[in-house]
Amino acid sequence: MNGPPLLKVSGIAKRFDGLVATDHVSLEQNAGEVHALIGPNGAGKSTFVNLLCGSLRPDAGTIKLDGADIGHLSTVERVHRGLSRTFQMTQLLLDYSVLENVQLAVQSQAGHSFRFFKSARYDAKAMAAAMACLVRVGLCERAKVRVADLAQGERKQLELAIALAAKPRLLLLDEPMAGLSALDSQNMVALLQSLKTETTIFIVEHDMNAVFALADRISVLVNGRILMSGTAAEVKASDDVRRAYLGEGDV
Amino acid sequence: MRALRPALLALLIVLLLALPVLSEALRQPAAIGLATQVLIYAIAAMSLNLILGYGGMISFGHAAFFGIGGYVTGILYSHFAEHSAFLGLVPGTNDMLIVLPLAMLISGLMAAIIGAFCLRTNGVQFIMITLAFAQMLFFLFVSLKTYGGDDGLMMRRRDVLPFLDTRNDTNFYLVCLTLAGLWLAVTRGVVRSKFGLVLGGLRQNEQRMEAIGIAPYPYKLVAFIIAGMGAGLAGALMANYLRFVSPGMMNWTRSGDLMMMVILGGVGTLMGPLLGAAAFVILESWLTTLTENWQFPLGLLLLALVLFTNGGLAGLLDRLWGRTR
Ligand SMILES: Nc1ncnc2c1ncn2[C@@H]1O[C@H](COP(=O)(O)OP(=O)(O)OP(=O)(O)O)[C@@H](O)[C@H]1O
Ligand SMILES: [Mg+2]
DSSP: OOSSOSEEEEEEEEEETTEEEEEEEEEEEOTTOEEEEEOSTTSSHHHHHHHHHTSSOOSEEEEEETTEEOTTSOHHHHHHTTEEEOOSSOOOOTTSBHHHHHHHHHHHHTSOOOOOSSBGGGOHHHHHHHHHHHHHHTOGGGTTSBGGGSOHHHHHHHHHHHHHHTOOSEEEEESTTTTOOHHHHHHHHHHHHHHTTTSEEEEEOSOHHHHHHHOSEEEEEETTEEEEEEOHHHHHHOHHHHHHHHOTTOO | OTTHHHHHHHHHHHHHHHHHHHHHHTTOTHHHHHHHHHHHHHHHHHHHHIIIIITOOOOSOTHHHHHHHHHHHHHHHHHHHHTOEETTTEEOOOBHHHHHHHHHHHHHHHHHHHHHHHTTSOHHHHHHHHHHHHHHHHHHHHHOGGGTGGGOEEOSSOOBBTTBOTTSHHHHHHHHHHHHHHHHHHHHHHHHBHHHHHHHHHHHOHHHHHHTTOOHHHHHHHHHHHHHHHHHHHHHHHHHHHTEEOGGGGSHHHHHHHHHHHHHHOTTOSSHHHHHHHHHHHHHHHHHHHOSOOHHHHHHHHHHHHHHHSSHHHHHHIIIIIOOO
């Protein structure tokens, strides 16, 4: 592939008090590729996602999207550059309906929301776009339900619908399968497969079946460091990875 | 039962419109004055509810804008009466059609300045800093001897309107009723608009709003300015009703009263502030006839109402007539 990679992270580091959560991580991802980040609990995967989307500021390193440095941009600015994320612990607007949650994301995409007198409900275009996102994740029948009344699995699906509404160039998914039933997980994998052609996916996930089914490239993060990066077959074959997952001194 | 709600609303409107006739028929001339105060406080409480109830910004300094609206009115009147000019530049006036918009404009400007600082904070810090700004203004007006200082400013007459004698209490009541109705309509429009959808989202989860590309600050600031303008309008009306303004209008206890009205009526509901203002003003006036130490029983009553209505009076009505479930 020519030109710069879609995402290029160089030497990014983040420290919480004494704890090094991200230890000079470098990583590249080309457009159209699915990149999975795996690693044990507390390895620093969510921290890395937070650094990418700007909710955390790195202590060192650079982040480039399409060759442009976005490290100094706010979360909001990064969203408008095409970076969209889902949360491991769902962050939803609980008093609003499922549809309203997505509608807001569509509205944000369409420009500013300093519109004071026309009812938000009358924007048929935005409603249709929001509905389309819900159809994709299989939540359209729940559109009018208050989010507070949703099951955990449904909330995960809604997270994805909201992220999709931003029409991202790079979609960051933090454990989208966690809390889903086996059937819902399968559906989610199928859905993400279908998304491959329209956006680039960076996924953090514990479900190895999902990772091996989806990822073109897998990076293994342990104690804030990339242990290895490779194809599914290479990762499966790696002794280092097995050791990291099974614990030290096991081999 | 939901069908009852429009009927109930219609009944309320009819009652409010017929109040002057009713108060005369029932020989309760004081009712007009009380109702006028209810409507004025309702405007102030509605404006606070926009940021507190819908936007989740717990401002403990809202009376500042109420007081500014009052002082714009009082100061313009005093210059009008003395044939002098504010800062030697702006002549005074007693024309309500100039005073009310100007009171809103200046309250809005002050809200923009104060909000620009306060909205950089969150949570308890926000509560404290809004309180601090309001108290600063309170003490500024206490020390402003040119405009009466502690004693405040008297107005000999109410501001005037063309074609309508505002000295007549019924006429002034109808002016307040019209403006309260308009402010309710404005609030209803705003909370249902795209802006309102964003505002409610910010109350629920700012992190989520940023993640979809919406920066909280400008939206919160604009809501804060709109709320300041509403309180300024209410303050200007109150100055006209009492024909008196004093620093007490912007004291922290007044901010507390406004908060109480919102909570009592129902946080984040359209009719709540009106109900809350009515309950507050009526309870207060009833208790003052019973005892000199009316604050304590009022506090107890309000506390009980808040605890036992769950969601305020609007919530209570909803459960009685509105929602099934
Ligand atoms: N805001 C924070 N302040 C202090 N420490 C933090 C903060 N966020 C994360 N940490 C710590 O950083 C380390 C990495 O956390 P992180 O959430 O990134 O792990 P993770 O790989 O996503 O784990 P999991 O698989 O459980 O989601 C953990 O030890 C965590 O306790
Ligand atoms: Mg995590």
